[in-house]
Each structure stands twice: as C-alpha cells, then as structure tokens.
Amino acid sequence: MNVAIVDYHAGNIYSVIHALERLGVNPILTDDAEKISKADKVLFPGQGEAHQAMQYLRQHKLDEVICSLKQPILGICIGQQLMCRYSEEGNTQCLGIFDIDVKRFQPQRHEDKVPHMGWNSLTDTQTPLFKGFTGDEFVYFVHSFYVPQCPWTIATTHYITPFSAALQRNNFYATQFHPEKSGSVGEKILQNFLNL
Amino acid sequence: MLAKRIIPCLDVKDGQTVKGTNFVNLRHAGDPVELGRAYSECGADELVFLDITASHEGRKTFATMVERVAATLSIPFTVGGGINEISDVDRMLSAGADKVSINSAALRRPELIDEITRHYGSQVCVVAIDARQEADGTWQCYVNGGRVPVGKSLFDWAHEAQERGAGEILFTSMNHDGVKNGFANEALRQLADNLTIPIIASGGAGKMEHFRDAFLHGHVDAALAASVFHFGEIGIPQLKQYLKGENINVRL
Numbered sequence: 001m002n003v004a005i006v007d008y009h010a011g012n013i014y015s016v017i018h019a020l021e022r023l024g025v026n027p028i029l030t031d032d033a034e035k036i037s038k039a040d041k042v043l044f045p046g047q048g049e050a051h052q053a054m055q056y057l058r059q060h061k062l063d064e065v066i067c068s069l070k071q072p073i074l075g076i077c078i079g080q081q082l083m084c085r086y087s088e089e090g091n092t093q094c095l096g097i098f099d100i101d102v103k104r105f106q107p108q109r110h111e112d113k114v115p116h117m118g119w120n121s122l123t124d125t126q127t128p129l130f131k132g133f134t135g136d137e138f139v140y141f142v143h144s145f146y147v148p149q150c151p152w153t154i155a156t157t158h159y160i161t162p163f164s165a166a167l168q169r170n171n172f173y174a175t176q177f178h179p180e181k182s183g184s185v186g187e188k189i190l191q192n193f194l195n196l
Numbered sequence: 197m198l199a200k201r202i203i204p205c206l207d208v209k210d211g212q213t214v215k216g217t218n219f220v221n222l223r224h225a226g227d228p229v230e231l232g233r234a235y236s237e238c239g240a241d242e243l244v245f246l247d248i249t250a251s252h253e254g255r256k257t258f259a260t261m262v263e264r265v266a267a268t269l270s271i272p273f274t275v276g277g278g279i280n281e282i283s284d285v286d287r288m289l290s291a292g293a294d295k296v297s298i299n300s301a302a303l304r305r306p307e308l309i310d311e312i313t314r315h316y317g318s319q320v321c322v323v324a325i326d327a328r329q330e331a332d333g334t335w336q337c338y339v340n341g342g343r344v345p346v347g348k349s350l351f352d353w354a355h356e357a358q359e360r361g362a363g364e365i366l367f368t369s370m371n372h373d374g375v376k377n378g379f380a381n382e383a384l385r386q387l388a389d390n391l392t393i394p395i396i397a398s399g400g401a402g403k404m405e406h407f408r409d410a411f412l413h414g415h416v417d418a419a420l421a422a423s424v425f426h427f428g429e430i431g432i433p434q435l436k437q438y439l440k441g442e443n444i445n446v447r448l
Contacts, residue, residue, distance in 0.1 A: 012290075012292070014266060015266065015294075018266060018267045018292070019270060113392055113394060113417075115318070115319055115363075116198070117363070118199060118241070118394075118417070118418075119198070119199040120199065138199060138447040158197060181271060182270070183236060183271050184270070
C-alpha cells in the first residue's frame, strides 16, 4: 500500500512513521502534490502552532492539495484542528473541511489543567475507524485547543467539556489524540484506517 | 475522565538497564528496549529512561537506545540524565523521545526551561526536583544526584519552574526514596494544590496502597517507581485493578 505523510515541518512525525512501519507499511514523507494525490492513504499529523502551520501549508499550496483529496486522509492532533474552519490559536483561518471553530480550553476548576495531557477515554465511537471498539478504550492526548461536538463528531472525550476526539466527513478523518502513541488501541485505529 | 498515570523508571548505564528485574520471557533482561516493551504491554502509561552514564561514549550509546525505543514503543516516553543544554534536548527529541526531564542543569541555569518551552512547547519539558525535608521542616533542593544542596526551597523552585513554562514537575523526596514506606504525600499535596501543572510523585513506593495514597492524599496526576516494578514486587496489571477498585480512574 502506498501511504503518504504530508510533510509540513510541524513537529516530530517519526512516531507516526514508526507506528506505520510496525503495521508493515513504509510511508513516504513528502510535500509533493502529485505524490500526495496519488497515494492510497494520506496522513496529516503534527504538533505545533496553528498559524505558522497554515502559513506553511498555503506557501506550499498544500492547503489546496489536502482539500482536493478523494482517498482516505487522517489528520492527527494539530492536523484535526487545521481541517476545521477557524482556530482561536493565532486567530487562524484553517482549511474548512469541517465547518466548525477550534476553541481554547477554559479551566473551570483547579483540576482542569491545560494542556490536556495523558490518557483519556473515548465514548460514542462511530464509523469503521473504530471497528472492534467496546467503549472502554483509552487514548493519549496532548493539546490546549479543542474541537467542540458537531455533526461530524465520531468519538467524544470529556475534559472540562465534552469535545470531538475524532471527526469524519466523506473521505476526511481526523483524531485529536495521538493513535501512534496510544499503544495497542492506537494501532487498531491506524490499522482500521489503512483498511478503509 | 483523564486517567491517573503509572510510570516505571528505568536507569540505563552504557545502554543497559542497571537494576535487576524479575521479568521472564525476555531474551535480554538488561535490554532497556525489551524491558520497555514488556512494561508497555502490561499497561504502563508512560516510561522514563534515565541515563546514569558518566562517559561521553556512553551518552552516544544512550541516544542509539532512544532511537530503538522510539521504533519499538507505542506509548509516550521521557528521557533524562545528562541534559544540560538545548542541543541535548534537540538530540533526544530527534531520536524520538516525547519529553525530556531536566534536573541539576535547570537549577544551575533556570533559563533552560524557558528555552525548551519556547522551542518545543511546555509538554516536552519535565522538571525533576530532588528535595529533602530538613530538621527544621523545610524542603530543600539538591543537585548532583542529591549530594549538593543549592539553597532553594522545593516550593519556590517548583513555582518558578512552572512560571518559566515547565509542563510537569517530577518530585522525588530524598527522605522517602528507597525506604518503601510511601510517597511524601504532604509535600506532594502542597505542590499539587498550589501549582497548575501536573505533579508526578517519586520515591517511596513499597505497596499498592502507597500509590492509592499518593493519588487520594497527595493529589498527584502520576506516580513513578522503579524497584517495586523491576523486581516484580508489584505487578502493573494488579496495581491498576487495585486502584480501579479504590475508585481511582486508571487506564486498563
């Protein structure tokens, strides 16, 4: 299988590469529009700041490439946030694949620490991305901004407020958590994505 | 709900784990990579690899080990020991570590915390603090593996670290470390209730109840231990079942 990872210099993506290699896939890391468009599956991972990330995507015309894809694509962490309409982080206009705005966590109690970091559970999982899930699964999060619940929510996590742990619209999939750091549960999600 | 974390700590010297282990089914019991995988499979939430090598050659071996861990492990891991400047951080993150833990270097030059946070974000920067409760009741920070006092109070330094951008505080009580009589819950609670970043308890684990007490009375977000896990005195699956039975939210 031909798997492309969008290279836009947003944080450490080696763990995504290693996770795919453990599933027997050798992904290519590229910012080449043609290679991305021709891949069977595309991953759009990353950590970092939304404004800089969008600037890089626009400068390299990767915004148009991502929005035009017809094959399954999986955004991870900042990838999910960039696939939304707008982010409060850096007052940033994003890709608009999901017509919803990304918000910053507002702590309500002392226990509400930001960033939301660590293992949290998934509820109401839907679509084949979560095939085989029982509702007891924990996944690993590191983030300060979140996507509210919306019509494209396919998994919900509760932290300060219920938010979208994952989104889906047509061929566009996204997770706020890091499947590549979520042990065997994360491996199952990546395998499910490769099976789409 | 966000789960409380259980974190085994592995001391590594010249690329090999130092403390003995009771893990069966390992071809190389001293191999940190295999040990890390075994811990990951039995439910550890994170791992800490601490480089206690002194030599330059040993440091290179450690970086190679970090690369192998990153290729093998699918849970987050922190590396510490010998991280003195931003280039050390860069090397560890490039090798695939998720977080770095800094200790003496941060006390000697606190700006290191600001630099790490600015370059890589708060979530990467764990500030480890070794402190001892003195006869007068105050908690004082020590450097160089707990040998040299630096004249800073635990609470002042932890607060400064947070203000400079630290993502987590890993506090080891030198009074409790190795005694296996429980964590320093009073000091931990004072940290947890006054700071806004996660606190990791370290030093003193001997029984499963000690972990419960650190979460319930110490108000910590995570608890770290070494020998009770390495020698198989406490199994992580049993510990997590026990904690769940005590109404503490853990990942099973």
